[in-house]
Amino acid sequence: MIRRPLLRRPLPGILVLLALAASMSITSAVHAAVYVPTKPADTADGACDADCSLREAVLAANTHPGDDVILLHKGVYVLSIPGDEALGAAGDLDVLDDLVLIGDGAGNTTVNGGAVDRIFQIPGGITVEIRDVTLRNGRAQGDGGAILNMGELTVVRSLLAANASVAGASGEGYGGAIFTDGQGSSLVLTGSVLSGNTAQAGGGGIAIGGQAALANVTIAGNQTTGPLGGGIYVFARARTQVNNATIVGNSATLEGGGIFAANAAFIGFNPSVFNSILAGNIAASKPDCSGSLDSGYDLISDATGCIGPSAARHDLLGTPAARIDPRTGLLAFNGGPTPTTALLAGSPALNAGNPAAPGGGALACEAVDQRGVARPAGGCDIGAFEATTACVAGGPTLCLNNGRFKVTATWQTRTENGTAQGETLTGESGYFWFFDPGNVELTVKILNGCARNGHYWFFASGLTDVRVDLTVMDTKTGATKTYTNPRGQAFRPIQDTRALNTCP
Numbered sequence: 001m002i003r004r005p006l007l008r009r010p011l012p013g014i015l016v017l018l019a020l021a022a023s024m025s026i027t028s029a030v031h032a033a034v035y036v037p038t039k040p041a042d043t044a045d046g047a048c049d050a051d052c053s054l055r056e057a058v059l060a061a062n063t064h065p066g067d068d069v070i071l072l073h074k075g076v077y078v079l080s081i082p083g084d085e086a087l088g089a090a091g092d093l094d095v096l097d098d099l100v101l102i103g104d105g106a107g108n109t110t111v112n113g114g115a116v117d118r119i120f121q122i123p124g125g126i127t128v129e130i131r132d133v134t135l136r137n138g139r140a141q142g143d144g145g146a147i148l149n150m151g152e153l154t155v156v157r158s159l160l161a162a163n164a165s166v167a168g169a170s171g172e173g174y175g176g177a178i179f180t181d182g183q184g185s186s187l188v189l190t191g192s193v194l195s196g197n198t199a200q201a202g203g204g205g206i207a208i209g210g211q212a213a214l215a216n217v218t219i220a221g222n223q224t225t226g227p228l229g230g231g232i233y234v235f236a237r238a239r240t241q242v243n244n245a246t247i248v249g250n251s252a253t254l255e256g257g258g259i260f261a262a263n264a265a266f267i268g269f270n271p272s273v274f275n276s277i278l279a280g281n282i283a284a285s286k287p288d289c290s291g292s293l294d295s296g297y298d299l300i301s302d303a304t305g306c307i308g309p310s311a312a313r314h315d316l317l318g319t320p321a322a323r324i325d326p327r328t329g330l331l332a333f334n335g336g337p338t339p340t341t342a343l344l345a346g347s348p349a350l351n352a353g354n355p356a357a358p359g360g361g362a363l364a365c366e367a368v369d370q371r372g373v374a375r376p377a378g379g380c381d382i383g384a385f386e387a388t389t390a391c392v393a394g395g396p397t398l399c400l401n402n403g404r405f406k407v408t409a410t411w412q413t414r415t416e417n418g419t420a421q422g423e424t425l426t427g428e429s430g431y432f433w434f435f436d437p438g439n440v441e442l443t444v445k446i447l448n449g450c451a452r453n454g455h456y457w458f459f460a461s462g463l464t465d466v467r468v469d470l471t472v473m474d475t476k477t478g479a480t481k482t483y484t485n486p487r488g489q490a491f492r493p494i495q496d497t498r499a500l501n502t503c504p
Contacts, residue, residue: 034069035060042080042114044089054111055081058088062096070101072133074108074437082116084169091117092138092148095128103133106159106193106338107395107421108437113138113163119146124182126151132337134159135177141168143179143207145197150182157191157337164198173200174207174233176222181209181235191370193218193338194231195331201226202260203233204250214242216370216384218340219258220249220331227254228290230281234261236268244353244366245276246341246383247288248328255305257281261291270294270308275353275365277383279326296363297354299326299382316348316382324348328383333395333419336371340385349382391475398422398430400446401456406475407444412467412487420468434464442468442491450503458483458499462491470494477502 035048035057043053048060054070054077061068083090092113103109111133113119118140122128128151135158138146145163147153148170160177167173176197180187187210194205194217201207204222207229219231231250234240247258258281261271270292278288279301286305295309301324303309303317311317318324327347334342343349358375359367365375369386371394381387391399391406396419398407409420411434420432420441429445442462449457458472460483467487473480479502485491 032067032069033061033064034071036071036073037077040075040077042078044081053077055079055088055093058093058095058099061099062088062094065097067098067100067127070099072101072103072109072111074104076110076112078112079114079116079119084117086121092119092121092140094121094123095126096123098127100129100131101133102131103158104437105132106134106157107333110134110136112136113146115139117141118144118148118163118165120148122147122149122151122153124150124184128152129154129156130158131156132158134161136160136162138163138177140165140170140173142166142170143172143174143181143201145176145199147178147180148175149178149180149187150185152184152186153180154188155190155192159193159195159338160197161193162196166200171201173226174203175199176204176206176224178206179203179209180206180212181238183210185210187212187214189214189217191216191336191338191372193220193331193340195219195221195339197222199224199226199229199233202229202252203231204229204252205231207233207235208238208240209235210237211239212241214240214245215366216368217242217245218331218338218370218384219245219247220341223251225253228252228256229260230257230283232259234259234271234291236262238271239269240271242271242273243275244369244380244382244384245273246328246385247276247278248280248326248341249282251282253284255283255286256290257283257286258288259290259293261289261293263291273298274363275380275382277326277328277349279324279328297352297382299324299349299352301326314354316352326383328385333397333421334371334385335392335397335399336369336373336394338370339395340370341383343381343383343385343387347381347387350387351379351381353380353382355379389475393422393424396421398424398432398444400424400428400430400444401448402427404474404476405446405456406473407446408471409442410469411441411464412469414487434466442470444470446472446499448503449497453497454501454503455498456500456502457497458494459496460494462493465490472499474500474502
């Protein structure tokens, strides 16, 4: 098969830095340093210069005072240096000074822990922001399989998957993906996914002991081999708010497959959970939640063990004998930067969220969903996904010609098959990659030819000989057209000036 590196599109670093400068104080922006790793290999043999690993970029940022930035381009960065020290030269990446790390999209940029340790450790007093990356295969002998946070952490549009924590020198094994705790600690987690993570003690997805705000997050398919908190474990000392979350398919051996909220007499705070789905979670008892919650407009498939949620708070509550099916799809790329679980037709979560203006605070829904889709007033959808007929770009979806046309592609070799990943170039054009984010396989374009012949025109070219199925859908009319290139045949250019007869 043909796999040629035709185009490598760098992250628009200047635009990123302008945005960062707008969000930083003038003093910190002036003194910020920018580090750009140039190789995926894990080394700690010098400065971050023309030969720079991710670890070397972190080490350099640690020694430079002020808010520093690491721009992490497309690729897979695997940590491979074993060890257990607190400076970042071996084992996990210890972040010892304020840092912003920006990837090129969760589907394109991955930091793989290599199972040598967790991936990031953030001590108290340090502020860190992580955006647009996937964190995978962290393995902690202690708490926090991917991230151990005792500082101020923000995670945006990221995927944390297949990480694990077990009992060890630094903890009991809480937080398969994230453990956040400590005096003055805080976590903001938005537009992100925790999936397929495992914790020995509790909190297969996340364990929370400090302040935390989770919004537009999907927590799915995590587990604890311990008794409590398959998706989320909330310690009594924590202050936690969750809004527009989808918490599905997590498991614990005893209670709280979805969320476990520890309660201690006369101390602690109930987690606030609004406009969220807890469904299909597994435990010997109290499967979806265990403990006291401050709720509102939630859908809880089996509310056994949930103290606080009620119909008076506009919660939809099921029982063991009459569980509510939320009708959610599998975790998949449904547009947007991270995977989501789509709401299927007939879902009771549709239009059942708070009718207040989204983004208005209190019990209101978030202004946009996990993919960035605007939520309507008068009844948004419960959970992280807002159903829409509009095209949502991201993952496998290109939205072309002012977003009217949705273009997707699948590929198939003799032994493999998959969904192509799209990247927008202009309002009318984009490209797809199959195996490697750096390899362009197909380019496509849609033009408005209505004034010429009453049709929209579709063009495509490619450098591949695998089977390709390209589908073009007009989101306004629902009209669809599919083009197929047979396996073993070099892709033949498509020049269809009569593609869709759907002109206004």
